[in-house]
Amino acid sequence: MPWVVIANRLRDGIVVFLAPGGGWVEQIAGSRLAGNEREAEEMVALGQQAEADQEVVAPDLIAVEERAGVIVPTKRREAIRATGPSVRTDLGKQAED
Amino acid sequence: MYRYDEFDSDFVLQRARQFRRQTERRLTGELSEEQFKPLRLMNGLYLQLHAYMLRINVPYGCLSSRQLRKLAHIARVYDKGYGHLTTRQNVQFNWIKLEDTPAILEQLASVEMHCIQSSGNCIRNTTSDPYAGAAAEEIHDPRLYCELIRQWSSLHPEFSFLPRKFKIAVTGSPRDRAAVKVHDIGLRLHRNPAGEAGFEVIVGGGLGRTPFIGKTVRDFLPVQQLLSYLEAILRVYNQLGRRDNKYKARIKVLVHEMGTEAFQKCVEEQWEQIREGGLTLPQEEIDRIGAYFAPPAYEDLSDSVPALETTRREEPAFDAWLQNNVVEHKQAGYAIVNVSVKAVGAAPGDISADQMEAVAELADRFSFGELRVTHSQNLVLCDVRKTDLEALWRRLAAIGLATPNVGLLTDSICCPGLDYCSLASARSIPVAQSISERFADPGRLRDIGELQLKMSGCINACGHHHVGHIGILGADKKGEELYQLTLGGSADENTAIGKIIGPGFDAEGIVDAIENVVETYLSLRQDGERFIDTYQRVGRDPFKENLYASDQGR
Ligand code: SF4
Numbered sequence: 001m002p003w004v005v006i007a008n009r010l011r012d013g014i015v016v017f018l019a020p021g022g023g024w025v026e027q028i029a030g031s032r033l034a035g036n037e038r039e040a041e042e043m044v045a046l047g048q049q050a051e052a053d054q055e056v057v058a059p060d061l062i063a064v065e066e067r068a069g070v071i072v073p074t075k076r077r078e079a080i081r082a083t084g085p086s087v088r089t090d091l092g093k094q095a096e097d
Numbered sequence: 098m099y100r101y102d103e104f105d106s107d108f109v110l111q112r113a114r115q116f117r118r119q120t121e122r123r124l125t126g127e128l129s130e131e132q133f134k135p136l137r138l139m140n141g142l143y144l145q146l147h148a149y150m151l152r153i154n155v156p157y158g159c160l161s162s163r164q165l166r167k168l169a170h171i172a173r174v175y176d177k178g179y180g181h182l183t184t185r186q187n188v189q190f191n192w193i194k195l196e197d198t199p200a201i202l203e204q205l206a207s208v209e210m211h212c213i214q215s216s217g218n219c220i221r222n223t224t225s226d227p228y229a230g231a232a233a234e235e236i237h238d239p240r241l242y243c244e245l246i247r248q249w250s251s252l253h254p255e256f257s258f259l260p261r262k263f264k265i266a267v268t269g270s271p272r273d274r275a276a277v278k279v280h281d282i283g284l285r286l287h288r289n290p291a292g293e294a295g296f297e298v299i300v301g302g303g304l305g306r307t308p309f310i311g312k313t314v315r316d317f318l319p320v321q322q323l324l325s326y327l328e329a330i331l332r333v334y335n336q337l338g339r340r341d342n343k344y345k346a347r348i349k350v351l352v353h354e355m356g357t358e359a360f361q362k363c364v365e366e367q368w369e370q371i372r373e374g375g376l377t378l379p380q381e382e383i384d385r386i387g388a389y390f391a392p393p394a395y396e397d398l399s400d401s402v403p404a405l406e407t408t409r410r411e412e413p414a415f416d417a418w419l420q421n422n423v424v425e426h427k428q429a430g431y432a433i434v435n436v437s438v439k440a441v442g443a444a445p446g447d448i449s450a451d452q453m454e455a456v457a458e459l460a461d462r463f464s465f466g467e468l469r470v471t472h473s474q475n476l477v478l479c480d481v482r483k484t485d486l487e488a489l490w491r492r493l494a495a496i497g498l499a500t501p502n503v504g505l506l507t508d509s510i511c512c513p514g515l516d517y518c519s520l521a522s523a524r525s526i527p528v529a530q531s532i533s534e535r536f537a538d539p540g541r542l543r544d545i546g547e548l549q550l551k552m553s554g555c556i557n558a559c560g561h562h563h564v565g566h567i568g569i570l571g572a573d574k575k576g577e578e579l580y581q582l583t584l585g586g587s588a589d590e591n592t593a594i595g596k597i598i599g600p601g602f603d604a605e606g607i608v609d610a611i612e613n614v615v616e617t618y619l620s621l622r623q624d625g626e627r628f629i630d631t632y633q634r635v636g637r638d639p640f641k642e643n644l645y646a647s648d649q650g651r
Contacts, residue, residue, distance in 0.1 A: 011124060012194035013148035054126045057144065076576065077515060080524075081146050085516035087444055087526045091177055091192075092147055 001063050003040045004031040004071070005047045006078060007056035015081045015093070016056060018043055024056060027093060028071050028082040033064070098159050098467055099244050099389045101209045109206040112213060116140050117199035124196065141212025142198055145519050151193040152215040153205060157225040157243035157267070158186035158470040162457040165468060167208045169453035175201055180453070182438060182446040182474040184510055184559055185264070186224050187215060191517055213251070218259045220250035220331075224266045226274045227471040230390060231433050231479040233425040237286040237294045239269035241387045242323060245378065249324050256331050260338035261346035263331070264303075271590065276472065278302045278311045278592035279564055281348045282330060287317075295319045300330060300360070301352030304558035308594045309349040312357040314364060320383065325376035329368035333360070393465040393480055398430025402483045417501035417539055418490055432483050434464070435503040436476040436493060441537045443497075444526045445511040446474030455496045463489050472561075473510050473549075475503065506548040506615070507533040510561055514554025514571060515578075521554035523571025523578035524604075528552060531608045536615075545615055548628045549588070564588035566629045567614060568595045569607060580607035584614065584640055585632045598641050610644055617643045 005018035016024040017031035025031060034040035040061055047059030063074045073079045084092015101109070116136070123133040137143075141152040153168070168188055172180045175197045176190040183189055193201065205211055214221060223243045230238045246265060250256065256263070268275040269286040277283025283299035295317040302311025318326050334348045337355070352360045409416035424433040436456060438448050448456075456476060460468045463485045464478035471477055476498075481489060493499035502508045509532065512518065514525030529552055536542055551565030555572075562568030568583035579601040586595030602610050615628075617640050622631045632640070 008144055008148070010130075011196045013144060015147060051130065054124060057130050074576075076573075076578070077146070077521070080515060084147060085526075086524060087516050087530065 001065070001074075002071075003034040003043070003061050004028065004064050004073075005043045005059050006062050006073075006081060007047060007050070007059040010054050010057050017082075018046060018050075018059075022046060024050065027096070028064070028073070031071065033071070034061075098161060098240075099156070099386070106206070106209065109209070109211045109213075110203065112140070112211065113199060113202035113206045116202055120195060120199050135217070137195075137198075138216040139213065140198070140202065141215035142193070142195070143216065143519075145191065145517055146515075147517065148191065149193045149195055149198070150517070151190045151198065151201065151212060152183070153188045153190075153210055153212050154215050154222045155187050155210075155470050156247055157223050157229070157240060158227050158472075159229075159240065160468045160470060161208075162460040162466045162468065164208045164210055165453050165457040165460070167204060167210070169450040169457065171201055171204065172450035172453065178451075179447055179449045181444075181513065182448060182470050182476070184472050184474060184512065184561060185222060186227070186470045186472055187222060188470065189513075191513075217257075218261050218263075219257050220246075220253065220259075220263045220265065223247060223250070224264070224275055224280075224472060226268045226270055227469040227477045228274060228424065228433050228479065229269060229469075230392065231426050231428075231431075232270050232272070233427045234272060235270045235427060236288060237269040238387075238390055239267040239275075239284075239286055240390045241383065242284070242286070242296075242320065243267050244386050244389065245323065245383075246327065249327070249376075256335060259331070259335055260340045261343070261348075263334075263348070265327075273588075273590040273592075274471075276561070276564065276588040276592070279304055279308070279561070279588060280311065282327065283311050284323075286320075289317050293319065296323065298326065298330075300364075301349040301357075302592075303347050303349040304561055304563050305347070306344055306556050306558075307350065308558070308563040309353060310592050310594065311349075312352060312360075314357065314361045321378045321380070322372060324378060325372045325374065326364075326368055328371060328376055329364050332367050333363045337363070392428070393467075395428045395431060395480070396482070398482060398484070400429040400483070402430075402486075405483060405486060408487050414494070414499075414501065414539075415487065415490055417543065418494075418499055419486065421501045421505060421543070422499070422503045423486065426480070428480070430483055432481050432486060434478040434481045434486070434489060435471075436468075436478060436498050437500040437503050437508060438475050438498065439502055439508045439533065440497050440500050441507065442530050442534045445509055445529050448476075452496050452498060455492070456498065459489060459492055473508065475508070501539060502542060504547050504549070505542050506536050506545055506550055506611075507542060509533070509550040509552060510565070511552045512554050512560035514552075514560075518554060520557060521571070522556070522573040523554055523580065525552045525554040525560060525569070525571050528569065528571070528580060528604060528607055531604075532611055535608055535612060545619070546627050548615075550611070551586070551588075561588060562586070563594050564592065565595060566632070567611060569611075572601065574601070578604055580604065580610075582607070582610055582614070582644075584637055585629070587629055596637055598637060599645055613644050614640055 299311035553560035583595030
C-alpha cells in the first residue's frame with residue numbers, strides 16, 4: 001500500500017503533503033508517494049525534520065490508494081483533510097482544483 | 098450587560114500581547130510545538146482537521162451588537178466568511194491562521210472579548226438561560242451570578258489545573274433551558290418560603306463517554322454563599338478527583354464513586370472551614386454587579402397588539418414564526434424572539450459574516466443592542482416590542498434567519514463532527530442536513546410538534562445526543578460511518594439520559610430511521626402529547642419493533 005506524509009503547516013494550519021523535492025504542497029496530487037517501508041521511514045524522518053524546523057506540525061504517515069488515477073487517502077478522516085469539509089465543497093482544497 | 102472595568106480591559110489586552118510574543122517565539126523556533134501547544138490552547142486556539150480553530154468565549158451567551166459586528170469582521174478578514182455557534186454558547190472560527198491570531202485577540206480585546214479558559218482543565222465559560230432577564234416565568238435573573246462566577250473563576254490560581262475541565266450552568270427559571278443537570282455543577286435559583294433567593298446546587302452531571310444526571314447536594318444555598326460553596330466543591334474535586342485516567346477524571350465520576358452522601362459530607366466540611374472567610378458576597382457587591390443587568394428602558398406598552406392578529410391571519414408564515422420562534426416576555430408589550438440558525442438544509446449553527454452584521458443591526462434597531470447565543474445554536478433577541486415583530490420578521494426572513502422551527506425536529510443540535518473536528522468518528526452535519534431536508538415541510542413539522550434532535554460526531558457528546566428526545570451518535574465501524582440512535586433523553590427540568598434503541602444505521606438509513614420513529618410516535622400519540630410524552634408513556638418497545646421490523650435495521 002502506498003503512503004504519503006500529511007501535516008498542518010505551522011503558520012496557518014493548512015493541510016500540506018510532503019512533496020518529492022522535499023518541500024510541502026497543498027494538493028495531495030503533488031505529494032511524494034512511498035511505495036515501500038524503507039521509503040516511508042525516510043519520509044517520516046523528513047516530516048519530523050520539518051516539524052523541528054517549524055515548517056509543519058503533527059506530520060503523519062497515512063495510507064493512500066489510487067482511484068481512477070487520483071490519489072485518495074484510505075481513511076475518511078484523511079480524505080476529508082485532503083479535500084475540505086464535505087458540507088462546504090466551496091471551501092478548502094476541493095474548491096481550488 | 099456587564100462592562101469591563103479598567104483592570105479587565107487592561108488584562109485582556111495584555112494577554113493578547115503576551116500571546117503575540119509567544120507566537121513569535123513559536124514561529125522562530127524558540128518554542129517547540131510541545132511547549133507552545135498548552136499556551137495556544139489557553140488562548141482558545143486548537144488545531145483541527147483543516148486549520149486552526151479559535152473558540153471565543155461569549156460569557157453566559159450574552160453578546161452586544163458591537164461584539165457581533167466584530168465577530169463578523171473576524172469572519173470576513175481572518176476566516177472564510179462564517180462562524181459557528183457552539184453548544185456551549187460560544188463562537189468558533191474554523192479557518193484561522195496562527196500568524197493572524199494575535200491580531201484577532203487584540204481585536205477581540207477591543208470589544209471586551211477573549212478566548213481565555215475556553216480550553217484546558219479549568220473552569221470554562223459559565224452557561225445560562227438564553228432568556229435570562231426576560232422570561233415571563235423567571236424567578237431571578239441568573240446573569241448576575243454568572244458574572245460573579247466568571248470573576249471568581251477567571252484565572253483562579255488554585256483551579257487552573259483541575260483533574261479535568263469544569264463546566265457550570267445557572268438557571269433562574271423553573272423551565273430549565275440551561276441543562277443544569279448535565280453540568281459539573283448546575284445551579285437552579287429559586288426562593289425559600291421566606292421569599293429569599295438561593296440555589297439548588299446540583300453536582301456531578303455530565304455527558305460524554307459516561308453520562309450522569311447531577312445529584313442535588315444542597316436544596317437551598319443563600320446567594321451570599323454562592324462563591325464559598327463553589328470553592329468548597331472545587332477544592333474537594335481538586336483534591337480527590339482522579340488524575341490517573343482522563344476518562345475518569347470528571348467530577349461526575351468522583352461523585353458516582355464516592356456516593357452522593359459522602360461527597361456532600363466532604364463538601365460541607367470543607368465549606369465549614371471557609372464559609373465565614375472572604376468569599377461571602379456582601380449585598381453591596383451583589384447590587385453592584387446586579388446593576389449591570391438592570392432591565393433596559395422598557396416602554397409602557399399594551400400587551401395586546403391587534404395588528405399582529407390581522408397580519409398573522411393573512412400571512413401563514415408569519416403565524417408559524419410567531420408560534421414557534423416567539424416567546425412570552427415578562428414585560429407587557431414585549432416578546433422574546435428566537436433567531437433560527439437552522440435554515441432547511443443548512444449546517445446547524447453556521448452563520449455568515451453578512452448574517453452576523455445584519456442581526457447586529459436588527460439588535461440595535463429592535464432589541465436594545467443585545468443578543469444571546471443559545472446552547473441549541475441559535476440567537477435570541479430578548480427585548481422586542483410586539484409592535485415591531487412583523488418588521489423584524491420580514492428582515493430576518495430576508496437574510497434566511499426566520500425559519501419557523503425553534504424547538505421542532507429540524508432545530509437540531511449538531512456538533513461539527515468529522516467535517517471539521519479532529520476527534521470525530523463520523524460526520525454529523527450532513528446527517529442533520531438530510532434530516533432537515535426530509536422534514537422541510539413546515540406543516541408536517543408543526544404537526545410533529547416539539548422534538549429535540551441532538552447529534553454528536555463522537556462519544557465526547559458535544560452535540561448532547563444523550564439528552565436529545567432523539568439522539569444520534571456517530572461512530573466508525575471498520576471505516577464506515579455508523580449512526581447509533583438513542584431515544585427518550587431530555588435536557589430540561591425532567592432530565593433523562595436516552596436509551597440506545599438497537600443496532601446502528603448507515604448515513605442514509607439513519608434518516609429513514611428518524612422518519613420511522615416519528616411515524617411511530619404519530620401513530621401512538623394521544624391528545625396533546627409531545628414526542629417525549631408518548632415515549633415516556635409507551636416506552637421504547639413499539640419504536641424498536643417498528644424500526645427493526647422493516648429492512649432498515651442493519
Ligand atoms: S462530539 Fe466529538 S466530533 Fe463532535 S465536536 Fe465533540 S469531539 Fe468533535
